[in-house]
Every structure is written in C-alpha cells, then in structure tokens.
Amino acid sequence: MIGLCVVVLLPLRQSELHTDDWGWLAIARHADAGLASYQQTLLFGYFYRPTAMLFWELREQLAGLSVTGQLWISLLLLASCGVLLSGWLHSTGLPSLAAALAGALLVLCPPIAGTAMWLSSHNEMLAVAFGLLALWASSQMSWWRWCLAALALFLSITSKETGYVFALAAAVQQLPQWRAGLPRWMAWAGCFVVPVLIAWLLRQSVIIPIGLELDLSVAASQFATGLQLWLAHLPSALSGWPGPASWRSVVALLILGGLGAWSLRAVAGPHRRLLGAAMVLLLLPPLLMSPITSEVLGQAGAGEILVNLRFYCTSMVGLVVLLALSLCSIKPPKEGAVALLVIAAHWGVVSYGQAGRWRDETRQLSPNWAELAAQVERAEALPAEGCLIDLTCAGVSAGVAPFVDPIVKAQLPSGHPALRCVILVDGRAPYYSLLEASLCDSQPWAGTGWHVYEERGRRYADIIGELCQLALRPDDPPTVPRQTVPVCTETGH
Numbered sequence: 001m002i003g004l005c006v007v008v009l010l011p012l013r014q015s016e017l018h019t020d021d022w023g024w025l026a027i028a029r030h031a032d033a034g035l036a037s038y039q040q041t042l043l044f045g046y047f048y049r050p051t052a053m054l055f056w057e058l059r060e061q062l063a064g065l066s067v068t069g070q071l072w073i074s075l076l077l078l079a080s081c082g083v084l085l086s087g088w089l090h091s092t093g094l095p096s097l098a099a100a101l102a103g104a105l106l107v108l109c110p111p112i113a114g115t116a117m118w119l120s121s122h123n124e125m126l127a128v129a130f131g132l133l134a135l136w137a138s139s140q141m142s143w144w145r146w147c148l149a150a151l152a153l154f155l156s157i158t159s160k161e162t163g164y165v166f167a168l169a170a171a172v173q174q175l176p177q178w179r180a181g182l183p184r185w186m187a188w189a190g191c192f193v194v195p196v197l198i199a200w201l202l203r204q205s206v207i208i209p210i211g212l213e214l215d216l217s218v219a220a221s222q223f224a225t226g227l228q229l230w231l232a233h234l235p236s237a238l239s240g241w242p243g244p245a246s247w248r249s250v251v252a253l254l255i256l257g258g259l260g261a262w263s264l265r266a267v268a269g270p271h272r273r274l275l276g277a278a279m280v281l282l283l284l285p286p287l288l289m290s291p292i293t294s295e296v297l298g299q300a301g302a303g304e305i306l307v308n309l310r311f312y313c314t315s316m317v318g319l320v321v322l323l324a325l326s327l328c329s330i331k332p333p334k335e336g337a338v339a340l341l342v343i344a345a346h347w348g349v350v351s352y353g354q355a356g357r358w359r360d361e362t363r364q365l366s367p368n369w370a371e372l373a374a375q376v377e378r379a380e381a382l383p384a385e386g387c388l389i390d391l392t393c394a395g396v397s398a399g400v401a402p403f404v405d406p407i408v409k410a411q412l413p414s415g416h417p418a419l420r421c422v423i424l425v426d427g428r429a430p431y432y433s434l435l436e437a438s439l440c441d442s443q444p445w446a447g448t449g450w451h452v453y454e455e456r457g458r459r460y461a462d463i464i465g466e467l468c469q470l471a472l473r474p475d476d477p478p479t480v481p482r483q484t485v486p487v488c489t490e491t492g493h
Contacts, residue, residue, distance in 0.1 A: 001079045001086075004104055008113050008351045009078075012071050015359040019403035020120040021070075022369075026410035026434050028053075028060035030419065031465035048203040051130075051158040052123035059119070065410065070119055077125050078116040082107040084132035085317065089324065091139040092173075092274050101340045102324035108344050109320060111237045111312035113351035117358045121310040123160040128314060130156035131166030135277065138170045138191060141184070146191040154195035158202075162314045165284045167192050169277040226290025229297035230312075236305050237312045239350060275325055282318030286311075306358055365400055372396075372404065373411035376418050386444040387421035388472075401425035405433040422450075422472050432460070432471050440468035449475050 017025075063069025086103030090096055106112055112128075115121045134152035137145040149170060156163030171192045286293070293311050323343065327336035376389060396404060405423040412418055422433040429450075438444075440461040442452050453460045453471040460471035 001082045001103060001107060002075070004082070004107050004348075005075045005079045005113075005116075008108060008348055009071065009075055009117065009355050011352065011355040011359045012117060013068070014363070015067060015071070015117075015355075016362040016365070017065070017067060017070070018118060018120065018362055019365060019400060019407065021118075022403065022410045023406035023432075023434075024056045024120060025060055025065065026406040027464060027467065027469075028056040029410060030414055030434065031467045048206060049123050049158060049160055050202075051155050052126055052160065055122060055126055055159075059122075074116045074119060074122065074125075077122065077129060078107055078113065081112065081125065081129050081132060084129060084136060085320070088132055088136040088139060089274075089321065091136055093271065094274075094324065094328065097337060098324050098328045098340075101337060101344070102320055105323065105340060105344045105347065106317065106320045108347040108351055109316045110239075110347055110350045110354055111309040111316045114237075114306060114309035114354050114358075115313045117355060118307060118310075121313075124162065124310045124313045126159035127156045127163045127166070128317060130159060131163055131169075131314075132317070134166055135170055135173065138174055143187070146187060150191045150195050153192065154199055157195065157199040162285050162288060163199075164196065165281060165288065165314055167196050168284065169280040172276040172280055173273050175273065175276075222294045223287065223290045225298065226292070226294035227286055230286040230290070230293050233297055233305060233308070234312065237309055238347075271325060274321065278318045278321035278325065280318070282315050282322065285314040306354060306361065365397070369407055370411065373408045376408050376423065377412060377416065379418065382417045382421060386439075386446075386448050387418075388424060388448065388450065389418065389421045390424045390427055392426060396425060401428055402431040405430040409434050422470070427474075429471075429473055432469055435468045435470055437463050437466055437468045440470060445472065451475055 059070060059073055063073060082103035085106050086099045089099035089102055094102075115124050130152045134149045134156060137149035137152060153163065153167050153170065156166050174188055289311055297308060297311070323340065327339045372391065375391070379389060382389075391404065400407075404425050408423050409419060419434070419436050420439060422435070423430065440463055442459075442461075445451060450472045453473045460469075462469045
C-alpha cells in the first residue's frame with residue numbers, strides 16, 4: 001500500500017507548502033497550548049477539530065517546515081486509510097483479494113489521493129482513517145473492539161464533522177444487535193451514541209460561552225444548490241476533466257443510481273449490511289456539506305478542483321465499497337477483479353497527473369519565503385505593541401500577499417518581537433495575523449489607522465492559547481496617518 005502511495009505522489013517530491021499550510025504550522029509552532037485553544041474559540045469561526053489540531057502539533061514536532069517530512073506523514077496517513085478499508089471489508093466476509101483490491105483502489109482514487117496532497121486537508125483524512133478504524137472495530141461482537149470503535153468515532157468526529165457519517169454507517173452495519181439481548185444492545189448503542197454525544201457537548205461548550213451563533217437553518221435551496229454543484233464537479237474530481245457542466249451532474253447521478261441498484265440486486269446475505277453502510281458513506285457527506293459546497297464550489301473556477309477534492313473524500317470510501325461489492329458479484333470472480341484493476345489503473349494515472357499539477361501550483365505560489373522571514377527577523381526597533389511591518393518590495397503575487405503574515409511567522413523562533421506585529425505587503429492587510437495573545441484587545445491598535453475587523457457583530461480576534469488570531473483592516477476613511485514600519489526585502493533595509 002505504501003508503494004502505491006509513493007508512486008502516485010512521486011511528483012510531489014519537488015512541491016512546496018501551500019499558503020494555508022504555513023498558517024497551521026505557525027499556529028502549531030507558537031500557540032504552545034495543545035487543546036487549550038479549543039476551550040476558548042473555534043478556529044476560523046466554525047472549526048471545532050481538536051484532534052486535527054493536535055495532529056498539526058505532531059506534524060510540526062516531527063517534520064517542522066520540511067516539505068519532504070510533511071509529505072511522508074501525509075503518505076503514511078493515506079496508506080493507513082487503504083489498509084484500514086481492506087481490514088474492514090475482510091472482517092465482514094469479503095474475499096481477501098477483493099478487500100485488498102478495494103484498499104488499493106481507495107489510495108489511488110483521485111479525490112482521496114488529491115486530499116492527501118494538501119496538508120491543510122489532513123482533517124478530512126484523519127476523519128476517514130479513524131472512521132474506518134471504527135467500522136473495522138465494530139464489525140465483530142467483542143467488548144474491547146466496541147470500546148475501540150467508540151474511541152475511534154470520537155477521534156473521527158473531532159477531526160472533522162464528516163465523522164458523524166461514520167457513526168451512522170457503523171450503526172447500520174450492526175443493526176441486528178438489537179436481537180442479541182438488552183445488555184449487548186445497550187453496549188452496542190452506547191458504542192455509537194456516547195462518542196457522538198460527547199463530541200457534540202464539547203463543541204457546544206465552546207460555542208455558547210463565546211456567543212458564536214452557527215446558523216444551521218439553511219434554506220432548502222442551498223441544500224439543493226450544494227448537492228447539484230457537488231454532482232456537477234464529481235466527474236471532474238474522478239477523471240481530471242476541467243470544470244463542471246450541468247449535464248455531467250445528471251450523468252453522475254444516473255451512474256451512482258445505477259451502481260446502487262445493481263449492488264442491491266447483486267449483493268445478498270450478510271453483505272447487505274455492508275451495502276447499507278456504503279450507501280450511508282456515499283450519500284450523506286454531500287448533504288451534510290451542501291451549505292458549504294453551495295458557496296465554495298459555486299465560486300470555484302475550472303482549475304480549483306484540486307483544493308476542493310476534500311468535499312469528495314468521505315463519499316469515495318462508500319463508492320469504492322460499492323464498486324468492490326458490485327464487481328465481486330460478477331461470475332467468474334476473475335472478471336470482477338480485472339475490472340477493479342482497470343479502474344485502479346485509470347485512477348492511478350489521474351492521481352499521478354494531479355500530483356504534478358499540485359507541484360506546479362505550489363511552486364508557482366512560492367517566492368523566496370526564507371528571505372522574507374530573514375528580513376523581518378533582522379528588523380530593528382520594533383514598537384512594543386501595535387506594530388505593523390510593511391514589506392514594501394516583497395515581490396509576491398496578489399494571491400499570496402494576504403497569507404504572508406503566517407508564512408513569515410511560521411519560520412520565526414518562539415518569542416520573536418515580530419510576533420507583536422502585523423505583517424503587511426505594500427500596505428495591504430492580511431486575511432489574518434498571528435500575534436501575542438495580549439494584542440487581541442482593540443487598545444493596542446488605537447491611533448495606528450487600523451482597527452479590528454467586525455462582521456455581523458463578531459470581532460475577528462480569537463485567543464488560541466498563547467496566540468491571538470486577529471484580522472485588522474485600515475480605517476475608512478483614515479482617522480490618522482497609517483503607521484507602519486517599512487521593510488524592503490530587495491535592498492535589505
């Protein structure tokens with residue numbers, strides 16, 4: 001499995017970190033708080049993913065800013081998903097060859113491999129890995145395995161919200177347990193209900209005190225739009241075709257419907273429960289994420305499917321299981337195995353091409369990051385608070401400029417004076433800045449010509465352990481001359 005991952009991701013050996021990756025690594029390097037940040041805020045306004053944040057800290061400790069080291073971690077995470085899927089399918093009675101081919105198919109699947117390429121999508125990969133571990137552990141009637149399933153489900157849900165789908169899939173897989181007597185049924189129910197309830201209560205314990213209201217009463221039109229866009233981009237995600245098209249969403253829906261109908265007819269006996277779990281994994285994630293996909297995929301251009309493959313990751317687990325079940329029903333079995341190999345070969349070629357495009361994109365985004373950080377590190381006479389450093393000749397593109405603050409700070413040592421400063425590029429404000437926690441208050445920025453950004457009554461100033469995640473915007477109209485410390489990275493002044 002690791003060998004397949006190495007081949008598919010081989011072009012990434014010359015890639016660079018993406019802009020968002022720097023931000024997460026900067027938080028992991030400087031926050032120094034572990035889970036404490038999730039007692040105070042939801043990162044970026046709606047993320048309650050403490051397990052994913054702990055994994056960022058592990059990444060930073062193991063590999064730091066080494067692209068090669070970070071890619072090896074992603075590769076092992078991808079390979080573990082394939083191994084866990086094979087183990088789950090084999091434990092449910094699927095033939096060993098079919099289970100192994102399904103695991104290989106999963107790691108070669110373009111949305112899965114594409115999600116693994118982007119470090120910032122590891123929350124989705126963690127949710128899948130822990131979810132598959134829960135499905136394997138709950139496939140047999142054993143007390144220790146059910147305890148493991150409960151723990152794995154909790155870790156999946158706290159990696160990303162799609163983990164709730166695995167809880168339902170595991171419940172569908174074990175529905176007959178209600179006949180096994182009340183004690184065993186209660187243990188089975190607790191295996192799925194308890195981790196879901198704990199994760200939900202922990203999330204609510206953060207949302208309520210900070211006064212963050214998440215509007216879940218989304219109009220039906222948004223669900224319909226999100227689902228339609230998800231289907232429209234599905235052929236592109238699977239095949240590498242550029243851009244969405246309305247007719248493709250119809251074709252994708254017909255293919256998925258036909259595959260499900262064939263599976264229902266062909267799969268018999270104990271595999272029916274496995275089929276039910278696969279249908280849950282395939283169909284529920286696009287519904288769960290439709291309020292987000294209605295916004296994100298609606299704005300996505302033809303070349304942006306690479307950064308949006310995360311929306312297909314969990315559903316691809318269900319699709320691969322459906323393919324394995326359907327093709328295993330073909331007689332003789334060799335024909336089904338050959339069909340799986342053909343699909344795997346095609347997906348491998350597509351995923352290899354994706355890795356090449358990802359390499360080219362990240363290298364195009366990357367100016368001399370180390371030089372930017374070196375110039376900021378050498379800056380002298382920085383104010384004690386309310387400091388704004390303006391890189392006046394940084395030579396970065398407009399798309400990269402809003403991320404320069406966390407990119408630079410990911411490379412600075414802990415306690416550096418620049419952590420008291422917002423880093424601008426040619427006077428343009430970053431999307432967000434990472435600062436010392438004491439600077440989350442508005443007072444340090446009074447008289448600088450800048451203010452803490454507010455929207456719908458919410459101040460974008462969140463405490464993350466020892467850090468503040470702050471969004472500053474220039475006063476409009478200016479109240480005073482905007483005060484900055486100019487730094488030119490070309491001349492070194």
